[in-house]
Amino acid sequence: MPLRIAITPGEPAGVGPELLVKLAQHDFDAELIAFADPSLLLQRAADIGLPLELSEVDFAAPAQAHRSGHLKVASISCHSPVEAGSLNVNNAKYVLETLSRATDACKSGDCQGLVTGPVQKSIINDAGIPFSGHTEFLAERCEVDKVVMMLASEQLRVALVTTHLPLSAVPAAITGDNLQRVTEILHASLLRQFGCQNPRILVLGLNPHAGEGGHMGREEIDTIIPCLEQLRQRGWQLEGPLPADTAFTPRHLDKCDAVLAMYHDQGLPVLKYQGFGRAVNITLGLPIVRTSVDHGTALDLAGSGRADSGSFYAALTTAISMAENSSRNHH
Numbered sequence: 001m002p003l004r005i006a007i008t009p010g011e012p013a014g015v016g017p018e019l020l021v022k023l024a025q026h027d028f029d030a031e032l033i034a035f036a037d038p039s040l041l042l043q044r045a046a047d048i049g050l051p052l053e054l055s056e057v058d059f060a061a062p063a064q065a066h067r068s069g070h071l072k073v074a075s076i077s078c079h080s081p082v083e084a085g086s087l088n089v090n091n092a093k094y095v096l097e098t099l100s101r102a103t104d105a106c107k108s109g110d111c112q113g114l115v116t117g118p119v120q121k122s123i124i125n126d127a128g129i130p131f132s133g134h135t136e137f138l139a140e141r142c143e144v145d146k147v148v149m150m151l152a153s154e155q156l157r158v159a160l161v162t163t164h165l166p167l168s169a170v171p172a173a174i175t176g177d178n179l180q181r182v183t184e185i186l187h188a189s190l191l192r193q194f195g196c197q198n199p200r201i202l203v204l205g206l207n208p209h210a211g212e213g214g215h216m217g218r219e220e221i222d223t224i225i226p227c228l229e230q231l232r233q234r235g236w237q238l239e240g241p242l243p244a245d246t247a248f249t250p251r252h253l254d255k256c257d258a259v260l261a262m263y264h265d266q267g268l269p270v271l272k273y274q275g276f277g278r279a280v281n282i283t284l285g286l287p288i289v290r291t292s293v294d295h296g297t298a299l300d301l302a303g304s305g306r307a308d309s310g311s312f313y314a315a316l317t318t319a320i321s322m323a324e325n326s327s328r329n330h331h
């Protein structure tokens with residue numbers, strides 16, 4: 001029987017809803033369920049001139065593989081009318097409701113994977129709800145205290161020790177305990193979910209030139225090197241800490257399964273330079289499969305039909321294949 005994949009289109013005024021309409025034009029070996037406002041999806045389909053038929057999902061009925069132009073929906077209503085490209089603080093709770101319901105469907109086993117479209121983090125905060133990202137939200141909703149954000153293209157995987165933090169808060173978050181737990185989750189995921197035998201991880205330093213022997217920062221000497229030395233005693237292949245400016249060169253990348261960056265803008269610009277529009281954001285360490293797009297809400301393109309659905313497509317096919325692997329391993 002096909003698996004069920006929950007999809008949240010994200011910010012209703014962003015490109016997420018129309019990218020989902022574009023995705024729905026393909027066939028997939030899984031049932032796709034949009035946790036969203038049906039009238040929003042139909043409106044956006046009309047705006048960009050694509051056909052779409054919706055029917056309410058019945059979790060008690062057998063799942064059916066997705067066929068072009070149709071979409072199953074778990075209906076959730078927006079709180080205010082949506083205008084593409086214009087954020088409305090009244091719809092922030094709707095965004096979180098779609099996420100909560102879709103996550104809970106995965107936790108209960110109704111769905112076997114979650115694919116999220118982009119949310120506008122600022123408007124959720126403007127609504128008075130502290131929110132730094134799906135990654136942190138999902139960890140809390142799934143009651144897991146540590147998860148890892150990893151973005152992957154076909155050529156490169158980049159995982160992060162810290163995620164959505166102000167730059168000034170990063171050094172204090174690079175503790176031995178945090179680095180160890182992140183490396184453990186990344187190592188286990190590469191081994192079990194990505195088929196890497198004895199994974200090779202390239203770890204970046206925090207400071208320029210990886211601290212230049214302590215003359216440009218001491219985090220490498222005080223924290224990163226001791227942590228890596230300890231983990232290497234398990235026989236793990238951990239290279240580094242390497243200076244980040246030269247780590248992303250073929251000599252190093254050819255030998256590694258993933259790069260572990262210390263913070264968001266140390267690793268992701270390189271990944272996006274190499275693979276923007278085709279890369280997938282994967283949350284490691286959750287009890288559910290969760291993937292997402294590599295881009296944001298692109299309010300400047302919303303409603304135009306010009307946004308590229310490549311990353312959403314990659315996120316969906318990755319989630320289907322991860323869910324299939326995980327379901328095979330459980331049987």
Ligand SMILES: NC(=O)C1=CN([C@@H]2O[C@H](COP(=O)(O)OP(=O)(O)OC[C@H]3O[C@@H](n4cnc5c(N)ncnc54)[C@H](O)[C@@H]3O)[C@@H](O)[C@H]2O)C=CC1
Nearest residue numbers: 117118119120121122292293295296297298300301307308
């Ligand atoms: N997965 C998620 O929920 C993510 C959400 N965001 C959120 O999105 C909002 C806007 O963030 P920005 O930094 O402006 O990034 P953005 O990715 O929305 O836009 C950056 C540039 O890329 C272009 N772009 C983005 N997606 C595109 C697509 N599918 N096709 C063609 N061009 C595309 C935009 O038009 C813009 O020029 C923020 O609130 C941010 O937090 C950002 C990244 C991921």
Ligand SMILES: NCC(=O)COP(=O)(O)O
Nearest residue numbers: 132133134135136281292
């Ligand atoms: N840069 C990645 C990003 O902002 C998406 O994060 P998340 O919402 O998936 O946690």
